[in-house]
Amino acid sequence: MPAHPLPAPADVSLLELLDLEPVGRDGFRAPTVFDERYPLYGGQVAAQALLAAARTVPDGRPPHSMHGYFLRSGDTARPTLLRVERDRDGRSFSTRRVVAEQAGEVVFSLSASFQTPEDGLDQQVDPVPDVAAPEESEPFEPPRLLGFEGRQPPQPNGGRLPTRFWARCTEALPDDDLMHAAVLTYLSDIMTGLLPLMTEGYEPSASLDHALWFHRPARIDRWMLMDLVGRSTGGGRGWYTGSLSTPDGVLRASIAQESLFRRRRRGPRAATG
Template sequence: MTEAARAAAADPAGTDSSAPVDEHGVPHGQPVLDRLVALLDLEPIEENIFRGVSPAESPVRVFGGQVAGQALVAAGRTVPTDRRVHSLHAYFLRPGDPSVPIVYEVDRTRDGRSFTTRRVVAVQHGKTIFTLSASFQIDEGGMDHAEAMPEVAAPESLPTYNERLGELREQFGSVVSVSQPIDIRYVTEPPWVRRYSGPQDAHNQVWMRADGTLPDDDLLHVCLLAYASDLTLLDAVLARHGLYWGLDNVNGASLDHAMWFHRPFRADDWFLYDCSSPSASGARGLATGRFFSRDGSLVATVVQEGLLRVLD
């Protein structure tokens, strides 16, 4: 995700004087998270058609995690509550315009005995900007195994995202702390620190959680995870080349995004996001991510290809 997109994700619906502030005067906590939840609560305007908005203060493009989360909400609103989403596949086709609403059109592709499939098209200015296919399944038993979670430091022992931004502020002076609905704690050194050592392993690890308490709504927790999955994923590609958004002359955008949800989880509990990049070529970088719950359960897997252009 680009630094501009990260800024959009940071304050989903403008400032809120009721939110507590940290030592830098940055709002955080439940009021900030509540604004993100409100952003994901789409307006039904016709059968199978929904409308979503962007934050009041946004950069020139809509944050990709927002579009993915809203599209998944639209799909889930047409599916029986006894079926959980187990996979999604999405393509980012055009930049989203944050100044106008996004219309989400849902195609009820299939309703089977065990599986339900939905396709969602996001439209702005009469053109498709994003497509998503999602599959839902009833709860079933069967084989069960998973990779083990890496051994990492506990999230409580790690500095917050804005505390780590202080390192940038000391060097560049113009870095602005931002409010985050997602609490992010870097396990590996942040990419803006690692870039001074040159190319690194194509690996990035962070602890994340929704910064507050969420209602008991399975679909909402999945949509929050889809939103969070776009925050740090492409950083693994940049780390391999010693680059970072805003500090180097690199432009980027998400091209496609796929997720598989393996086990139930709560997005307001800590989860480890373990990301790596197996390849980059042709101005594109591939990144993979694994979400582990605090108890070590593998709850989701992510794959994304991003457009990454290093300019002269």
């Protein structure tokens, strides 16, 4: 047990949560902990791992993609150790792997790639969903997130479960593309596109893997529309994709995630994973 009571989530800032301490050449420690009855939030450890990887990359190379696996249930009351492997530094790209550990066990692993910005043909095929502006939408509090506010426009096909919503960070963030990418990563795991596919007692639960592509720079302290779409269920798993777009209709990032999707059991909830 800790020597002193742990702070509540409301007493921790998002920037404190994402602050990392160096441990040797390629190790980092996320020391900020708090008392919460839920397991470690996946977006938190994914954002911390992305920041750890970026700390070992040459300056001027923001992330363009990341792929992570959630391996064990983590604990918000424990610090997380992040170990980085330097896979490659090329002329334009750098690739890193990160292992996140708590109490000697791996809870999350990440592969991330970083690129020196360059000019190229800028195209966007699909239009952003036509939804009510944030100012015209109902207040919506994204669950568990520190330092965020949300708005919920009418849902697709009249659905009641939020798979499409506006969100923005309310904390003062530095003018740094990497930090905005990390905070976007923190947001990206908060909801699931599988909610409309629940039927016959089947429901989504633990996230299995999570992928994120950063297409264009994004300011996450401004409104961002998150639109999640369920694509497939089977074999005890469900898969969905998502987009993160700004009010000007520009796609900033894309998501793909697979989660457990099993029939709800009666009695005490069984362990997942």
